[in-house]
Amino acid sequence: MNILDQIVHRKKEEIASAKSRVSVKELEAYPHFSRQPLVFKDFLLDAQRSGIIAEFKRRSPSKGLINGTADVAAVTQAYAQAGASALSVLTDTDFFGGKAEDLQQARAANQIPILRKDFMIDEYQILEAKAWGADIILLIASILSPQEVAQLGSFAQNLGLNVLLEVHNLEELQASICPNVNAIGVNNRNLGDFTVDIQTSFDLVSHIPDEFLKISESAISNPQTIKELQSVGYNGFLIGENFMKTEDPGRAISDFVKHL
Secondary structure, rough: OOHHHHHHHHHHHHHHHHHHHHHHHHHHOHHHHHHOOOOOHHHOOOOOOOOOEEOOOOOOOOOOEOOOOHHHHHHHHHHHHOOOOOOEOOOOOOOOOOOOHHHHHHHHHHHOOOOEEOOOOHHHHHHHHHHHHOOEEEEHHOOOOOHHHHHHHHHHHHHHOOEEEOOOOOHHHHHHHOOOOOEEEEEEEEOOOOOOHHHHHHHHHHHHHOEEEEEEEEOOOOHHHHHHHOOOOOOOEOOOOOOOOOHHHHHHHHHHOOOO
């Protein structure tokens, strides 16, 4: 069982537990559930912003502890002020050290779109995302069938949420792409062995239809890489570890953006 299998197995247990604690009706009564989510595209294509989706991440299975002291409200506000187009907030606890409260605190502190970064396999998690104040959900092609991508994507869009489909190769892209997603994210990290290769983004960009936002994820550590990705058609760039591994993630993104 690779790490992705372990995460999905644990996620099923988490979802069952969550459903027993908080009913759908209770989620629908959360204040944010009636809030109109922000439109991802409006912020990602805003020329005044950087195109960066800045991630708040405490740790990961591949790197271990990345930043155990950062304050989610302070860091995400600094990201937004530096020109981030959106925020990504990890809510997986066991493998990434995230929690629902992180997303809720980021929402309270910011007025740009927030991605609930998690391993989404059930409609209940999408209801949670809406209730907690997310604007975007992530669907990972490698853990979902094409039918599940279409079903979960439709469910999310009907709630007003934006849908980011993450793929790792051409096979996943061609099998899973559908009208029920708004953006295609090419993850340059192999989730099986955690190796990274930015070439993955360059190889796949021409296969992504132009009606979808195009996002490159992981393995981006310098502004020149973003310029090169923009030149081939990418609109967005998900960066987390590069900022979070510093003592001051807010200053790190500010310095990074100055060179774009």
